Every structure is written in structure tokens, then in C-alpha cells.
Amino acid sequence: MTRDSSSSRKQSDQASAGSASDTTHIVLAFEDNRLIGDLFGQFDQNLALIEQRLGVDAIARGNQVTLKGSQAGCAQARTALEALYQRLLQGQEIHPGDVDGALRMAAAAEAQLPLPTLEPKSRLAFAQIATRRKTIVARTPTQDAYIRSMDRADLIFGTGPAGTGKTFLAVAYAAALLERGDVARLILSRPAVEAGERLGFLPGEMKDKVDPYLRPIYDALYEMMPAEKVDRGLQSGMIEVAPLAFMRGRTLSNAVVLLDEAQNTTSMQMKMFLTRLGEGSKMIVTGDPSQIDLPAGQKSGLREALGLLTDIPAVSHIRFNETDVVRHELVGRIVTAYDNASREESEARERRYVERQRNTDRDETPPRSRKAAAS
Numbered sequence: 001m002t003r004d005s006s007s008s009r010k011q012s013d014q015a016s017a018g019s020a021s022d023t024t025h026i027v028l029a030f031e032d033n034r035l036i037g038d039l040f041g042q043f044d045q046n047l048a049l050i051e052q053r054l055g056v057d058a059i060a061r062g063n064q065v066t067l068k069g070s071q072a073g074c075a076q077a078r079t080a081l082e083a084l085y086q087r088l089l090q091g092q093e094i095h096p097g098d099v100d101g102a103l104r105m106a107a108a109a110e111a112q113l114p115l116p117t118l119e120p121k122s123r124l125a126f127a128q129i130a131t132r133r134k135t136i137v138a139r140t141p142t143q144d145a146y147i148r149s150m151d152r153a154d155l156i157f158g159t160g161p162a163g164t165g166k167t168f169l170a171v172a173y174a175a176a177l178l179e180r181g182d183v184a185r186l187i188l189s190r191p192a193v194e195a196g197e198r199l200g201f202l203p204g205e206m207k208d209k210v211d212p213y214l215r216p217i218y219d220a221l222y223e224m225m226p227a228e229k230v231d232r233g234l235q236s237g238m239i240e241v242a243p244l245a246f247m248r249g250r251t252l253s254n255a256v257v258l259l260d261e262a263q264n265t266t267s268m269q270m271k272m273f274l275t276r277l278g279e280g281s282k283m284i285v286t287g288d289p290s291q292i293d294l295p296a297g298q299k300s301g302l303r304e305a306l307g308l309l310t311d312i313p314a315v316s317h318i319r320f321n322e323t324d325v326v327r328h329e330l331v332g333r334i335v336t337a338y339d340n341a342s343r344e345e346s347e348a349r350e351r352r353y354v355e356r357q358r359n360t361d362r363d364e365t366p367p368r369s370r371k372a373a374a375s
Helices: 033-040 042-054 071-089 096-110 141-152 166-180 196-201 206-224 227-236 267-274 301-309 329-363 370-374
Strands: 009-014 023-030 057-061 064-070 128-130 135-137 155-159 185-189 239-241 255-259 282-287 315-319
Touching: 023 033, 023 071, 033 042, 033 071, 042 057, 042 071, 042 096, 064 071, 071 096, 096 141, 128 166, 135 166, 141 155, 141 166, 141 315, 155 166, 155 301, 166 185, 166 206, 166 255, 166 282, 206 227, 206 239, 227 239, 267 282, 267 301, 282 301
Parallel strands: 155 282, 155 315, 185 239, 185 255, 255 282
Antiparallel strands: 009 023, 023 064, 057 064, 128 135
């Protein structure tokens, strides 16, 4: 950040690093004292989080903060604080999760990852989704790429473990397009209900029957848009719940179409869904290929589509992993533990198969002729 007209912060850097210790300290001063409490957090909790994650000391005094520690740690802390301060200047709020996201993006910038997000030096350009109720800011480099891909592509696949924001960001993006008038409808679908007769086990109209399966999408939608607008949209058809089994034969034009839990679609269902895309529409498909609930031996339509379509222009595939989990940090460790167990089980299964093949080859000796046996 510089001292130009767009800057409202003064900073001074003081480097006191010995060649042996590789330590430094940086003093940052922020001009708008009204924002300091939000920037540092209640009881300096944001600074404490920075200290914990980066192994640096962050000492606050007035509108200044002194960073002491390794050069890399102090550089990342400075980048994160500057980015958070810019968010406050834009009127946005900061929560602990936003601090964690700023630290992840700062680490990515330090590593010079080839993402369109990361601009030179200390300034981070976070991808954002602005809705009437709130502004959603990317918290990981993968989330940033996901948001940007939704701007560029007409068909977007977002795959990865739970807690990475795949569905939440997709709903936020769809709500933003709907509010801006870029599309006329928002269509939500999920393969939790596979056949029409199964809907009869739940009372009420179609919306009532599928609501339990679409609850996560509704929760995100109500967080993005005023409740009364969501309710009016559901009544008018501007926001539509469309069970996957009932979408055959339709053409979905001028709409954002979201398919959640797509790993549980069959090949035929996925082909049917993707071919509903009409003029002026955008499709977002989310799922976790590691959590397929289809009957044994049945191919996942999501996996097949990813293999067939990702080289086609205007189709984007963003892969999330456990490092992108933005829920409680324990969720990331849980995902890693399950992934490790699954990998070990797969390797053990492969070893057992190889051992069986070796035993079979050893037991099968070439048949000897009768004459040779008699002799």
C-alpha cells in the first residue's frame, strides 16, 4: 500500500535482522482509528490468531501494530492486515473466519501461486460475491478461483469434501445474479429423491416433499436474500425447487441452475440434467466424489461427466481439498483422517489382489500330456 489518494494508512518498516537469526520487525500504522477495534478484534483476538498461525508477535499500541518474527511470517501478517483493513474501509465486517481466510490468501501470495487473485506485493484482490444482505469474500485461493470461474464459464463443476464452501458460494452467486436481474429464475435440484413414487411417502405438495433434502440450499439462500423475497420467489416460481427425476423434457433458459450432491446422480440422470441448459443460462454442479451413495457397481454420473467434459471450452472444474475447509478447523482434520483411512484401505485391497494373483499363477502349472505322465 502506498501513500497515494486511495490509501488511508501510514506505515513504516524497520528491519533489524541479523544474518543468523533471520528475524525482523515491521511497524504498521492505520489512520482511521474508528476501524482499529474491528481490525484487531475484541481483546485483540484477530492479532492473537495471526500470532498463533504465523508464529510471530503482534503487539498493538493505539492505531499501530508491531510485528516481530521471521521475515516470511511478518510479511504474511502485514499482507493479511492490510487486506482486512481495506475490507473495513469498504464498509464490510470482519469475523475470525475472515482473518483465517486473509492468512491463507497471504500465504498463497507469498508462494506466488499462479492465480488471477494474487496481485503483486502487499495487496490482495479477493474475489467477492455481493448480495443485498451481505458480501461474501473468498477465504482460500481455491474459493477465489471458484468464484471467478463462475463469472467466466457457463457450466461449472465444484468438487471436494464437506465444509469447503462449494454449495454456499454457488447459492450466493446465483442469488447475486438473480438480484441484479442478470437471470430471471433460480432452479435448485438434488438427486436425494430418485423416483416419483418415493415422494408419496412424505405429506404435502412437491415443495414440502423435497424441502428436507434441500435444507442446506435454503439455509444459504435465506442468508443471502431477505426472507420475504425468498418466500415471494418460491410462490411466483422465480425460485424453483425441481427434483432431478422431474426435469426430463424441460429447457431451462435465462436461469441459474444448481445441482447439489451430484455424486449421487447416475450417468443417465447427469446427461439428462446437463442437456437441459438453455439460452442465457448457467449451470453449477457441486458434489463430493468420495461420498457416493449409489448402489454398488453403479457408475456415478458426476465422475463420468468430469472425465468427458472438462476439456470443453466454457466448462470449468474447480477441485477443493481438505486445506480449503472453512468450517471448524477440526473438520479439516476429520476429512484428512477419513481420506487417509480410505487410501490405506485401497492400498491394502490392491496388495491383497496382487498376492492372490501371485498365488494363482504359482498354483497353475502347465498341464502335462498323458504320455509324459505315464513315463
